[in-house]
Amino acid sequence: xxxxxxxxxxxxxxxxxxxxxxxxxxxxxxxxxxxxxxxxxxxxxxxxxxxxxxxxxxxxxxxxxxxxxxxxxxxxxxxxxxxxxxxxxxxxxxxxxxxxxxxxxxxxxxxxxxxxxxxxxxxxxxxxxxxxxxxxxxxxxxxxxxxxxxxxxxxxxxxxxxxxxxxxxxxxxxxxxxxxxxxxxxxxxxxxxxxxxxxxxxxxxxxxxxxxxxxxxxxxxxxxxxxxxxxxxxxxxxxxxxxxxxxxxxxxxxxxxxxxxxxxxxxxxxxxxxxxxxxxxxxxxxxxxxxxxxxxxxxxxxxxxxxxxxxxxxxxxxx
Ligand code: STX
Numbered sequence: 001x002x003x004x005x006x007x008x009x010x011x012x013x014x015x016x017x018x019x020x021x022x023x024x025x026x027x028x029x030x031x032x033x034x035x036x037x038x039x040x041x042x043x044x045x046x047x048x049x050x051x052x053x054x055x056x057x058x059x060x061x062x063x064x065x066x067x068x069x070x071x072x073x074x075x076x077x078x079x080x081x082x083x084x085x086x087x088x089x090x091x092x093x094x095x096x097x098x099x100x101x102x103x104x105x106x107x108x109x110x111x112x113x114x115x116x117x118x119x120x121x122x123x124x125x126x127x128x129x130x131x132x133x134x135x136x137x138x139x140x141x142x143x144x145x146x147x148x149x150x151x152x153x154x155x156x157x158x159x160x161x162x163x164x165x166x167x168x169x170x171x172x173x174x175x176x177x178x179x180x181x182x183x184x185x186x187x188x189x190x191x192x193x194x195x196x197x198x199x200x201x202x203x204x205x206x207x208x209x210x211x212x213x214x215x216x217x218x219x220x221x222x223x224x225x226x227x228x229x230x231x232x233x234x235x236x237x238x239x240x241x242x243x244x245x246x247x248x249x250x251x252x253x254x255x256x257x258x259x260x261x262x263x264x265x266x267x268x269x270x271x272x273x274x275x276x277x278x279x280x281x282x283x284x285x286x287x288x289x290x291x292x293x294x295x296x297x298x299x300x301x302x303x304x305x306x307x308x309x310x311x312x313x314x315x316x317x318x319x
Contacts, residue, residue, distance in 0.1 A: 011060045040097075040108055044136075048074075050074050068094075071084070086235075087120050108129050130318065135304065144273075166198055201225070
């Protein structure tokens with residue numbers, strides 16, 4: 001590929017605000033064309049928050065872009081709050097936001113945990129979704145959590161892994177998600193913060209195909225790391241609050257089969273290995289799977305950005 005599509009120019013929100021639910025103030029913003037095609041961006045983690053960069057995956061002349069920070073993270077408050085914070089709470093928030101903005105259907109765009117949430121949302125409210133663009137597919141199944149937090153990715157990034165192991169005592173390393181959970185629910189705030197940074201930095205160190213120190217550093221920011229680590233760990237200990245682990249990838253597919261969907265997956269995604277995207281597409285051949293042949297996890301890999309923008313441009317032709 002010679003010519004890559006790149007991010008659209010930066011744009012400023014024409015509207016922003018908060019919705020209040022169950023003790024959470026949930027931040028949202030709208031950018032682009034107020035009369036354009038509605039799209040909602042679902043960020044990753046869970047606990048990652050939105051950013052000004054993610055607006056740029058959409059043509060601002062075509063799209064009315066809605067971005068919101070999921071409960072407890074980003075600009076939503078209280079920061080890191082885990083009460084009333086489940087997949088199904090977030091699904092309801094999305095639908096509530098859509099109703100409040102008087103949108104009848106929207107394109108749903110989500111990567112990583114955002115892809116999980118996109119499937120949970122679309123399977124709950126199939127009539128609310130016009131199209132989907134999904135990236136770096138993550139279904140929170142045991143084998144996926146174990147690959148990233150116990151044994152797998154550890155073999156590819158041993159030096160980053162060493163740092164991830166550091167806060168956990170030798171005898172507790174047989175179940176690292178639980179060991180971190182104990183620290184996050186303990187009373188030692190200093191230990192909690194150090195562990196949150198180690199947890200978060202692991203993901204920042206493994207998200208791009210070529211290690212980017214600035215990405216590892218940005219994930220180590222204490223405020224970001226605390227919400228990111230606590231919320232991710234809370235969702236993972238609870239297995240995504242799913243009834244069974246194949247709920248979204250198998251039994252739920254019939255509900256959304258006819259929604260036009262493009263799945264973009266990096267071949268060398270170390271956070272969410274390609275098997276999951278492959279299994280999803282085997283169960284859902286109507287969705288188009290696009291493999292970025294030399295990319296890792298993040299949406300900001302050159303090939304992945306290209307494919308995502310190609311997808312939003314294509315769906316942007318649908319009115
Ligand atoms: N978490 C994968 C995920 O959803 C296991 C994710 N990884 N990085 C992110 O999200 C952000 C870029 C949003 C921080």
